[in-house]
Amino acid sequence: MANVLLTHSYFLQFDPKQWKQQQPYAPLGTMYAAAVLRESGHTIALHDTMFSTTAEEIAPVVEREHPQYLVIYDDGFNYLTKMCLTNMREAAFKMAKIAKQKGCKVIVSSSDSTDHPNEYIDHGADYIIIGEGEMTLLELINDIEKDGKSIETIQGLAYKKDGQLILNNKREVLKNLDNLPMPAWDLINITPYKEAWITNWGYFSINMATTRGCPFKCNWCAKPIYGNRYNSRSPKNVTEELIYLKTHFNPDHIWFCDDIFGLKPMWVKEFADILEQMNTKIPFKIQCRADLLLQENFILALAKAGCESVWMGAESGSQKILDAMDKGTKVSQIYEATRLLKKHHIKPAFFLQFGYPGETMEDIRDTIKMLLTLMPSDIGISVSYPLPGTLFYERVKNELKQKANWTDSDELVLLFKNTYPPEFYKQLHRFVHKIYKGKQALISLENILKRPLSMSYRELKNGLSILYYFPASYIYKWKMLTHEKFYSS
Numbered sequence: 001m002a003n004v005l006l007t008h009s010y011f012l013q014f015d016p017k018q019w020k021q022q023q024p025y026a027p028l029g030t031m032y033a034a035a036v037l038r039e040s041g042h043t044i045a046l047h048d049t050m051f052s053t054t055a056e057e058i059a060p061v062v063e064r065e066h067p068q069y070l071v072i073y074d075d076g077f078n079y080l081t082k083m084c085l086t087n088m089r090e091a092a093f094k095m096a097k098i099a100k101q102k103g104c105k106v107i108v109s110s111s112d113s114t115d116h117p118n119e120y121i122d123h124g125a126d127y128i129i130i131g132e133g134e135m136t137l138l139e140l141i142n143d144i145e146k147d148g149k150s151i152e153t154i155q156g157l158a159y160k161k162d163g164q165l166i167l168n169n170k171r172e173v174l175k176n177l178d179n180l181p182m183p184a185w186d187l188i189n190i191t192p193y194k195e196a197w198i199t200n201w202g203y204f205s206i207n208m209a210t211t212r213g214c215p216f217k218c219n220w221c222a223k224p225i226y227g228n229r230y231n232s233r234s235p236k237n238v239t240e241e242l243i244y245l246k247t248h249f250n251p252d253h254i255w256f257c258d259d260i261f262g263l264k265p266m267w268v269k270e271f272a273d274i275l276e277q278m279n280t281k282i283p284f285k286i287q288c289r290a291d292l293l294l295q296e297n298f299i300l301a302l303a304k305a306g307c308e309s310v311w312m313g314a315e316s317g318s319q320k321i322l323d324a325m326d327k328g329t330k331v332s333q334i335y336e337a338t339r340l341l342k343k344h345h346i347k348p349a350f351f352l353q354f355g356y357p358g359e360t361m362e363d364i365r366d367t368i369k370m371l372l373t374l375m376p377s378d379i380g381i382s383v384s385y386p387l388p389g390t391l392f393y394e395r396v397k398n399e400l401k402q403k404a405n406w407t408d409s410d411e412l413v414l415l416f417k418n419t420y421p422p423e424f425y426k427q428l429h430r431f432v433h434k435i436y437k438g439k440q441a442l443i444s445l446e447n448i449l450k451r452p453l454s455m456s457y458r459e460l461k462n463g464l465s466i467l468y469y470f471p472a473s474y475i476y477k478w479k480m481l482t483h484e485k486f487y488s489s
Helices: 016-019 027-040 055-065 078-081 086-101 111-115 116-120 134-146 191-201 236-248 265-278 297-305 319-324 331-343 360-373 391-399 422-450 457-464 465-486
Strands: 003-007 043-047 068-071 103-108 127-129 157-161 165-169 205-208 254-257 284-287 307-315 345-353 378-383
Touching: 003 027, 003 116, 027 134, 027 297, 055 086, 055 111, 068 086, 068 134, 078 111, 086 103, 086 116, 086 422, 103 134, 111 134, 111 157, 111 391, 116 157, 116 165, 127 134, 134 254, 165 331, 191 205, 191 265, 191 457, 236 265, 297 307, 297 331, 297 465, 319 360, 319 391, 319 457, 331 345, 345 360, 345 422, 360 422, 378 422, 422 457, 457 465
Parallel strands: 003 043, 003 068, 068 103, 103 127, 205 254, 254 284, 284 307, 307 345, 345 378
Antiparallel strands: 127 157, 157 165
């Protein structure tokens, strides 16, 4: 049996926005791969780079563990890894080089290596896993340990032979996820995660996945790992892991990091019933689509299970832009889903996206109007970001010759020519945040005036923040419109 060292290439400190936010989640995908290899008898170690300061920190780990294989296996459940940030790519290259110098075979599984296998092989990788990786990784290591004569038959694998890139046949995704072992939580030092959450947020959140894939076809969404198929663990299987986490780590909160949670309403109902029977209920947040949140029974089941907040891919308040994205949702559905969630005391949160090709100032105003009318509990704003494998990418790829990836998740550079210049969208991002926060502050002030004797320090602080946010919003609005007028003239 083989001696394998697994790691991943997401370094929290290399992503300044996320480092400042301090909401780290363990590398779930890496832990699944470790569990599968260990269940098959291989000796496993895991080097978690989440809190590392340099890629070179893997060198003493390689010295200590003497692995035959270094597997850089990124967490496909972490949406930040799908962004293929160049900071993380460079870190992966460095780790591969260090391992090669120590005589390891290097295997890489990530969204970025799937998109750029040649680059990773040129920087030290021997094999690239394409798509869902656990079974491919297991078959590859087993075959090399045996005689290495069946490499060409292993599905989902890329490598070079005689200087030419070889792409083996595609591997079908796993259908029965209950057959997978539980992620190797014991290989992760959970302490720094817990400390980051408690220190900065006052509670501890931990991540889980109940599904893989997404069947919807938004034309800007890259799905290099799990694709358009959608497969789910059983409610019983998920509950077993939830109980394990509660017993061993005692989290205050769960982040179900599925692309789409609860696609089948009856799944959520069964999940809620099992949790009630087991007397196990932990507040959680999910991601979902507006059109899936229109059935009140579904919302009731989410509330019963403990759902605290729902991140909705709202994207835009303009129907024209939603249609251009092939989103398959209506602006009216965003309004109705938000109403239903609030009715049942679940906090709606919006992902918003500006800069999609063809977006005009009128479309932007529609999005801002929707935001300030519905006032979700939180927002995440990005600009349109073309990634390989998407129709959107194919439309603009000829404009990506100088730069095709962001350095970190807060770079927010528009990489293609659009209605307005890149600097306009940077100012727009800041303006929308400030005007939204200002409206939140105004709501806090109104609540204070209704019950001044029972206000909390937090409410007072939020209310007084209006003194910053409203003036700041006008400054960024002026900057934004200055760029827009200059570009239009």
